[in-house]
Amino acid sequence: MTYEEFDKRCAELENAPLQERKTFFADVLAGETEKTDVRMMAFFRYALLFYRAGDFLAAREILEPFIIDYKSYRYRPEIIACFNLVGVVAYYVQEYALSRFYIREGLKIAQEHSEVSRYTYEYNNLAVTYLAQQDCEKALEAIREAEKNLPVSDEVMHAYIYRNLAEICCHLDRLDEAKDALAKCLANRGREILPEEVRIVSTLLTYKSGDTAGYKRCCAELREHLPQLHAQEFLASCKVLFDCGMDAGDMRRSSGCWTPWTPTCAATPRRPRSVCGPRPAAMNTPKPTATQP
DSSP: OOHHHHHHHHHHTTTSOHHHHHHHHHHHHHHOOSOOHHHHHHHHHHHHHHHHTTOHHHHHHHHHHHHHTGGGSOOOTHHHHHHHHHHHHHHHTTOHHHHHHHHHHHHHHHHHTTOGGGHHHHHHHHHHHHHHTTOHHHHHHHHHHHHHTGGGSOTTHHHHHHHHHHHHHHHTTOHHHHHHHHHHHHHTTHHHHOHHHHHHHHHHHHHHHTOHHHHHHHHHHHHHHGGGSOHHHHHHHHHHHHHHHHHTTOHHHHHHTTGGGHHHHHHSOOOOOSOSSOOOOSOOOOOOOSSOO
């Protein structure tokens, strides 16, 4: 199968049932034994299907053989996306040091090949792993590196970077910087691209700023949207309600944010939270194309 034939078939299957797409990629990997572009992209797209379905360990299991042997393949920019994807998977299973290892390897490959448009993705994802471990100083350092590279990155990344910068600055009590970052997120279509994430960080920021009316409004918006959320988004929204309530000493509100919605969370499928293409708190794994992911 030529790469053009493979890419055309992928486009034809874009809206096909999930199992049909999985079968196609599995068949390609079984039949395409040479280390070609087709085999490489079959690894990536096959893993991506499982990632988007929230089956992170299956995605990693598919992609790891390629990651181990990637130097045997001709260079394509999608190799960087493969390392990014495995790093994001490690993030979701809370293996943060391993996540950073893969992300840094992807960044190193990007630098070796002057893929400057990818730097923002990788630094953003490094920042999110540090944020998950509450190492906000290192998170800030990484997200500032991501911000420096925004002029050569995809336009959509502006919303992700400034959303994450806003949260990091909130946790560091750098509230003026957090407000500025959130304003930049909104100016870059943040409400359209990251509606759940914007609600979460707005709640945290209004609480930290002592904006009682704004905080109550943000809490009400979060609660209103809880039944519509996937499990990861649901848990993130509840967490900010709980954390702010506990910090304020409001035990009734903080404990009450979970109970009414537990059946919703249990019945709703997992989905990665906030990455472009596949979606971590705004970690980004870009959607692949025929040329550059």
